Amino acid sequence: MSSIFTEQPWIPDTGPVGPALSGTEIGLNARRSALKVLLSVVSIFFLLMIVAYGGRMLYQDWQPTPQINLLWANTGLLLLSSLCLQWALMCSREGKMDWVKRALVGAAVLTVLFLAGQLAAWQQLISMVLGDFSNPSVGFFFMITGIHGLHMAGGMVALSRAIKRAFDGGDAAGIEHSVSNCALYWHYLLGVWLVVFGLLFSGNNFEVLLRICGFI
Amino acid sequence: MEHIAHDETSFVRPAEVGEMELYHPKTWLGKYVFSQDAKTIAIQYAGTAIAIGMVALVLSWLMRLQLAWPNTFTFIDPAYYLQAVTMHGMIMVVYLLTALFLGGFGNYLIPLMVGARDMVFPWLNMISFWVYFMAVLLLAASFFVGGGSTGAGWTLYPPQAILPGTPGSEAGILLMLASLAVFIIGFTMGGLNYVVTILQARTRGMTLMRMPLTVWGIFVATVLALFAFPALFVSAIMMALDILLGTSFFMPAIMTMGTESEHVGGNPLLFQHLFWFFGHPEVYIVALPAFGIVSDLISVHARKNIFGYRMMVWAIVIIGALSFVVWAHHMYVSGMNPYFGFFFATTTLIIAVPTALKVYNWVLTLWQGNIHLTVPMLFSIAFLLFFINGGMTGLFLGNATVSMPLSDTLFVVAHFHMVMAVAPVMVVCGAIYHWYPKITGRWYHEGMARFHFWVTFVGSYLVFLPMHYLGIMGVPRRYFEITGTSFLPDSAQSVNASITIAALVVGFAQLVFIFNLVVSSFNGRKAPGNPWNATTLEWQTAHTPPEHGNFGDELPCVYRWAYDYSVPGAEDDFIPQNVPPRDRQAEVTP
Amino acid sequence: MFAAIILLVLVLGTVVFHYLSPWYFTPIASNWAKMDDTVTLTFVVTGLGFVLVNAFIAYCIIKFRNKEGRRAKYEPESIKLETWLTGLTTVGVAALLAPGLVIWGEVVTPPDDAVEIEVLARQWNWSYRLPGEDGQLGAVAVSHTSEDNPLGIDPSDPFGQDDIIVYDPVLHLQLGQPVTFLLRSTDVLHNFTVPQFRVKMDFVPGQVSYIWAEPEVEGSYDLLCEELCGVGHYAMRGRVVVDNDAQYAAWIADQPTFADTQAGLNTDLVAGQASYAVCSSCHGANAEGNKAMHAPRLAGMDAEYMKRQLRHFKRGVRGAHQDDTWGRTMAPMAMMLADGSAINNVVAYIDTLSGQSEFDGDASYNLSAAVERYAPSASGDPNKSAALYQSTCAMCHGASGEGVWTVNAPNLTGLDDWYLASQIKNFRDGVRGRHSDDLYGLQMGLVSNTMTDDQSIEDMVAYIMTLESNKEEPVTLAQQR
Known part of the structure; x- marks a missing residue:
């Protein structure tokens, strides 16, 4: 890539042309880059919601969402499932397929539990606000957690395909690829959740937010 | 991939790239309907986009009829007028231009131009089209629901968009939001494909800096779209929640139709920021592919390399990046903190510099060229006129002070039609004529094409130039009629009438265009594989139209950039990208 | 040749149209003449660029048209030329931007002697409120709004009692007196535009935005809403009348205060x-x-x-x-x-x-x-x-x-x-x-x-x-x- 700045494209090749990538290699590379591009799109998506939330907080009539302690437990579940996937990735690199299967299933179960926990948290909040969503912070809570949950649910599709692959006993490189893609996605969504939860839903962190944004 | 181009070991004959897993359709349905071939998908995208675009064209006629001869066509009442305004804008910007440039030209040209067999995710590509198709159906459905489609203006500003008092505030707005959300999901699938194909599936020797500018334009525009559409997606979700659940993202405490609403504490400006964070890059999502394509058209038909290729690439990249920090120039008079005006006026006018450089380089490509005034070249020149004109009026509107008397008037309407409607449409037409022989294997009818060009070119200018002056006089936009003011002379009405006549004539010429495209594809003259003597890979395919897999048994190997026209010492006035340098030719030919 | 001629005709036609057509700004009636000057400056600079570049294109079409035996010149780039052109454009753009920013600074800062007038926009009409003798506007809220209190003034706020209520779309202004318009809406977005004043600004429900101007010519001017606000948008008209001191004093004396309007509810x-x-x-x-x-x-x-x-x-x-x-x-x-x-x-x-x-x-x-x-x-x-x-x-x-x-x-x-x-x-x-x-x-x-x-x-x-x-x-x- 460094040559992109210095290359003088009108000079034709004087040198040789190297060997081409095979179709399979292109396919695997493509998946990885597609995931990276997708994650940057998702980053913008969450960033916009967080900025909107932060911007709204600055108004004087801001009332934070009531605290839901269940979210701490859910955070733990998500953290564990992310760890499970990391473990699966390490095992698949060492070729321990039995452990890969166990770790993948573990990650899936933990993720389902996380999603169930989020639903329970929703129910708690609905009963706390008596079905009145007119407070903006409550609206933001449902939207951001909902969209995060949808992303986790979408990830479950990829994860279940990876599990199927592992149990069908496909080629090791292919399995490693899908496990590593799943792991990247899970770590990423864990990171998103930690930012969202840490800044917005774990208490009134208004001052922290201001400090991060450089207002204080 | 980067090690491929300039390796220092010995020169090797191109070896075949291992066959990518290509989908081989077995049924008629799989070949023509649920096709996974990017070329077929491109034509599906283009066909759908042009079809819904025709609806928007008809809507613009209805608007113009009312403005020219108010209350003569009694079925156009104020609500109907606003619905026409809204749907015309939204369809043209999102469902026609975005889909046509990225879904249409992107799908057809990216794999062919970078030397790939197909997009890297053909199945996803197919789904992407059908999701887009569903979005179009949802949009079209909103014409038929109770209350009709939304009439909130294409910007859909709340609170107005979702309150009674605005047409379509019942079901129309919800369908619009749903359609946009579906469109964005479909686009994201397609966009991932385009970006990853360009990054990962270029053929050997095709370094980034050897890609034709068409690919650069589409590539950067796709990246912009991927990053900008989430803002629209978020705002669509928020607005839908405000309607359905009674949340207060955008809805402050208000009183509508004499009753107090249940919302409290929302912020309407938040929507505007989100919308324009999408909306401004959207301008470049349409413009950048046009920039790229027109660069190639000018270069091919002037038989000259594009002047300053590297600057052209960096200008595209810089314009794309800057487009994310100028959004609030749409909001100088929106009631946001007016001090933001200093920042956004400055960033906006900075964009003028790389844009102007692109214009200079197009013009310098003509300089000392060998200009063939073919139909694609004529459209390119027309693009230059419209783009320069619209770019200049952009300097009025980007500068906060200058824009103030002009904002929310027809000056704005004239400006953005010049710069992001007519100018890109000129490129679309030029590009369709340019690639028509490759896509169909036949020639378009030259006479009809020239008729289409002259009417569209002169007519569009007569539509939009006088419109600026209506705006300067103070005619507001989105007004059903302008009678009853004390400052507008009666002659304003005759300007409006003349604009309408020109617009109807231009609209008629588009019917000729479509007729030409359809009829010529059956009985046009047979076209050769590389009729324009162009250098890029899509003209070097074994078959015309290119068959599934694009390049036959062997992928081409690229030795040079896409602009080797009139190279001194060369026999022909063009050298295709896959022709090796002369001193290497002996080694290459087996 | 034909193409070049048509191009030149369009470009020159544009210039001729600009100078000869009767359609231009309505005469100014406020202090913002310098805003018009920036428009003129921008017209001159961009017009020059527009004509020059297009004339060059026409020249190229004539001079370098395909002819038997012509071959284009091969010249990948010229960093020097491109740098020069970039520099020149930057200078031109800066020349447009600088005055714009200076005047924008004035637009956003109302002068100290400006009086405040609240404009209330609501689908699809205008009303106004002027501070009374205490020089201060009382608190307002949507929740106080009713047929008897259409502007939603807080009845318990003492500052609000003497506010002058103009529950009518016609507003009178005093010649030569700078005014800051405080813009308030209770339903959707609206916009405050008097074409002769040049400045304009949107109303946003839930907040108060502002714009200022000093009326300098006596007369009666249309007030338009220029932000789409629903079906009645095009019919949302008001009027601003610029009075001399005597006329203005007579008009203002005729307007009721909030207290007057509340007292008027008791009928005989x-x-x-x-x-x-x-x-x-x-x-x-x-x-x-x-x-x-x-x-x-x-x-x-x-x-x-x-x-x-x-x-x-x-x-x-x-x-x-x-x-x-x-x-x-x-x-x-x-x-x-x-x-x-x-x-x-x-x-x-x-x-x-x-x-x-x-x-x-x-x-x-x-x-x-x-x-x-x-x-x-x-x-x-x-x-x-x-x-x-x-x-x-x-x-x-x-x-x-x-x-x-x-x-x-x-x-x-x-x-x-x-x-x-x-x-x-x-x-x-x-x-x-x-x-x-x-x-x-x-x-x-x-x-x-x-x-x-x-x-x-x-x-x-x-x-x-x-x-x-x-x-x-x-x-x-x-x-x-």
Whole structure:
């Protein structure tokens, strides 16, 4: 890539042309880059919601969402499932397929539990606000957690395909690829959740937010 | 991939790239309907986009009829007028231009131009089209629901968009939001494909800096779209929640139709920021592919390399990046903190510099060229006129002070039609004529094409130039009629009438265009594989139209950039990208 | 060659059009002449660029057209040339930007001596509030807004009591006095534009935005809404009148304070009854109206609407047009009401009347029955006008013709069909609602333009009549409240 700045494209090749990538290699590379591009799109998506939330907080009539302690437990579940996937990735690199299967299933179960926990948290909040969503912070809570949950649910599709692959006993490189893609996605969504939860839903962190944004 | 181009070991004959897993359709349905071939998908995208675009064209006629001869066509009442305004804008910007440039030209040209067999995710590509198709159906459905489609203006500003008092505030707005959300999901699938194909599936020797500018334009525009559409997606979700659940993202405490609403504490400006964070890059999502394509058209038909290729690439990249920090120039008079005006006026006018450089380089490509005034070249020149004109009026509107008397008037309407409607449409037409022989294997009818060009070119200018002056006089936009003011002379009405006549004539010429495209594809003259003597890979395919897999048994190997026209010492006035340098030719030919 | 010529014709035509056409800015009436100067500067710089670049293109087309044996020059790039061009453009752009930023600095900072005037925009009308003697505006909230307190002033805030209320779309300004307009909306986005002032700004519900200007030329100027605000957007018109000091003092003295308007809610029915004696000769003892005298039924007519019309008759805003025979009959009658409180009293009294015909002994005779006497016009087809009513008229007058007070639109139900038809025609034909102070009349006039022939008006009236008869419960009269 460094040559992109210095290359003088009108000079034709004087040198040789190297060997081409095979179709399979292109396919695997493509998946990885597609995931990276997708994650940057998702980053913008969450960033916009967080900025909107932060911007709204600055108004004087801001009332934070009531605290839901269940979210701490859910955070733990998500953290564990992310760890499970990391473990699966390490095992698949060492070729321990039995452990890969166990770790993948573990990650899936933990993720389902996380999603169930989020639903329970929703129910708690609905009963706390008596079905009145007119407070903006409550609206933001449902939207951001909902969209995060949808992303986790979408990830479950990829994860279940990876599990199927592992149990069908496909080629090791292919399995490693899908496990590593799943792991990247899970770590990423864990990171998103930690930012969202840490800044917005774990208490009134208004001052922290201001400090991060450089207002204080 | 980067090690491929300039390796220092010995020169090797191109070896075949291992066959990518290509989908081989077995049924008629799989070949023509649920096709996974990017070329077929491109034509599906283009066909759908042009079809819904025709609806928007008809809507613009209805608007113009009312403005020219108010209350003569009694079925156009104020609500109907606003619905026409809204749907015309939204369809043209999102469902026609975005889909046509990225879904249409992107799908057809990216794999062919970078030397790939197909997009890297053909199945996803197919789904992407059908999701887009569903979005179009949802949009079209909103014409038929109770209350009709939304009439909130294409910007859909709340609170107005979702309150009674605005047409379509019942079901129309919800369908619009749903359609946009579906469109964005479909686009994201397609966009991932385009970006990853360009990054990962270029053929050997095709370094980034050897890609034709068409690919650069589409590539950067796709990246912009991927990053900008989430803002629209978020705002669509928020607005839908405000309607359905009674949340207060955008809805402050208000009183509508004499009753107090249940919302409290929302912020309407938040929507505007989100919308324009999408909306401004959207301008470049349409413009950048046009920039790229027109660069190639000018270069091919002037038989000259594009002047300053590297600057052209960096200008595209810089314009794309800057487009994310100028959004609030749409909001100088929106009631946001007016001090933001200093920042956004400055960033906006900075964009003028790389844009102007692109214009200079197009013009310098003509300089000392060998200009063939073919139909694609004529459209390119027309693009230059419209783009320069619209770019200049952009300097009025980007500068906060200058824009103030002009904002929310027809000056704005004239400006953005010049710069992001007519100018890109000129490129679309030029590009369709340019690639028509490759896509169909036949020639378009030259006479009809020239008729289409002259009417569209002169007519569009007569539509939009006088419109600026209506705006300067103070005619507001989105007004059903302008009678009853004390400052507008009666002659304003005759300007409006003349604009309408020109617009109807231009609209008629588009019917000729479509007729030409359809009829010529059956009985046009047979076209050769590389009729324009162009250098890029899509003209070097074994078959015309290119068959599934694009390049036959062997992928081409690229030795040079896409602009080797009139190279001194060369026999022909063009050298295709896959022709090796002369001193290497002996080694290459087996 | 042909292409180059057409290109040149278009470019030169643009320049000629710019200089020779009569269409340009309306004459300025505020301190923002320098804003016009920046526009002129931008025209000169961009116009020069536009002509030069296009002329160069035309030259290239002529000079470098394909000819036998021509070969293009091969020249990948010229960093030097590109740098020069970039530098030159940067200088040009900076020359445009710099003055723009300086003047923008003035736009965003109102001068210290500017007075504050609140503008309240709401679908689809304007009202204003000026600080009273204390020089301060009182607190407002949507929750305080009601028909009796249309601007939503907090009654408990002492600063609000002396605020001057202008519940009318016409605002007067003092010549040479800089004004900061505080822009407040209670429903959707609107925009404050006086084309002659050049500056404009949006209203955003939930916040107050501002813009300032110093009126420098006496006169009467249109106020337009330039941010799409719904079906009535194009008809949301107001008026700003720039007065000299004496005229302004007279105008301001005439405007009530908030306290005055609240006191005015207490009406004297006895006095009202006394005043009504004159009215009854035409409108009937029970306000039932008299078609023969062309006197409409008043019972059931919107109270706020009647007050406004009486004020208009009194000031010659209505009933002054020479073709408005019946309006001209009414105008001198309205003159007999001495002041605002007399108007309030008589309207309060009318509100108590039954609308029952004197000659009808039947005590159970209610309003619905009263309307049945006027069969819908024989030729009116309600089905033809239903769509127009619901898409357009209903936006202000309500889906069932009940009227909406925030829009200042009176109820249509309970009115005589002949009266409705004659007034719609008057609005459309400019017999009513064209006085420069009658902005609601103008609004109605613009909307009634959609009914081009008399038949469509008959159809519309027929439809409005069905709204009445379809109603389940009897029309709410004051006496039934």
